[in-house]
Amino acid sequence: MNQTTVSAPPLAAGPSRARGKWRRYFWGYAFVLPSVAIFLLFLWMPIVKGIVYSFYHVDFVKGNSYVGLDNYKYVFKDPDVWTAIKNTLYYVGLCIVIGFWVPIVFAIAISELKRFQGFARVAAYLPYVVPVVVLYGLWRWLYDPVGPFNATLSWLGITPINFMTDTRWSMISIVIMETWQQFGSALLIYLAAIMSIPRDWYEAAEIDGAGVWSRIWHIALPSIRNQIALLFMLQLIGTSQGFQSQFAMLDGGPNNTTLTYALYIVRNAFNNFNYGVASALGVLMFLVLGILALIQHRISNRGGNAA
Incomplete structure (x- = not known):
């Protein structure tokens, strides 16, 4: 009775495929990254800091003090x-x-x-x-x-x-x-x-x-x-x-x-x-x-x- 042996895929196939996909899209990510960094720095960081400052008495000389609500x-x-x-x-x-x-x-x-x-x-x-x-x-x-x-x-x-x-x-x-x-x-x-x-x-x-x-x-x-x-x-x-x-x-x-x-x-x-x-x-x-x-x-x- 003949038995068919199925060989398992190489363990390196998954990681190598991921590395190939990363290399393929590397320059796309590289060109997008500055825009994302500017977006986070000049849009979302002020939003987050504004939310944080809303719980503080802001004093740029003596320092901020937490005042809660x-x-x-x-x-x-x-x-x-x-x-x-x-x-x-x-x-x-x-x-x-x-x-x-x-x-x-x-x-x-x-x-x-x-x-x-x-x-x-x-x-x-x-x-x-x-x-x-x-x-x-x-x-x-x-x-x-x-x-x-x-x-x-x-x-x-x-x-x-x-x-x-x-x-x-x-x-x-x-x-x-x-x-x-x-x-x-x-x-x-x-x-x-x-x-x-x-x-x-x-x-x-x-x-x-x-x-x-x-x-x-x-x-x-x-x-x-x-x-x-x-x-x-x-x-x-x-x-x-x-x-x-x-x-x-x-x-x-x-x-x-x-x-x-x-x-x-x-x-x-x-x-x-x-x-x-x-x-x-x-x-x-x-x-x-x-x-x-x-x-x-x-x-x-x-x-x-x-x-």
Whole structure:
């Protein structure tokens, strides 16, 4: 009776295979390693140190002292924190009500143009490339008590508005400025989604007697719903970190009406030198934005699967 003998594989096959794979990908890892090191050094290390500092009274001269949860207790008792939260929520709400629908409306309008569509795209995107220094100077002049806006209101017989000093108008003025500057980038995303809609759908709708509004409501808007949901979450995340315009235009004034949460963090850190409290504020913001980022990630995945 013949027996077949099966020889065992060499013991060195596994390690040699691993060494061969390592040699194959060595240069890829070598090129990626600097980027990973920079990412960890300049992004994640500050995040970790911020979490650690939130439990300390930070003093770069006498040294840090552990205070436990005192910084967080101070944050929840500080009335200015709640003012900043209220202003931030108001700012986010204004950006959604005033600015969120502007790129959608312009994208649909441009997609319906029969002529000069390329010119309209460029004209809508141009404000986005304006440097912020020029932007703030331009809008300070437009909002000036004797500037073009108030001159136009006076010509129409309307009482001029103190856009920068009136507490009712200060935040609205910032949102209008940011909407004018930033809607162009979102417009291109919406326009690309609309232009990818098969033209057969529009032709079939026209044959059935559908007008412009019917095509927009039943074809264009449902087709870009994933982009709308995604950019809505991105706008929530972006506007909840509002800082630059409020700081550059009004520095949180007048009367703290434009004092946002991110601006209050900067004030605690670099005006009051209270780095522990600023770190605690940053950690709380990090947690909230982390939750929003997870929601945005799920929406993005859902949109990709739907596509």
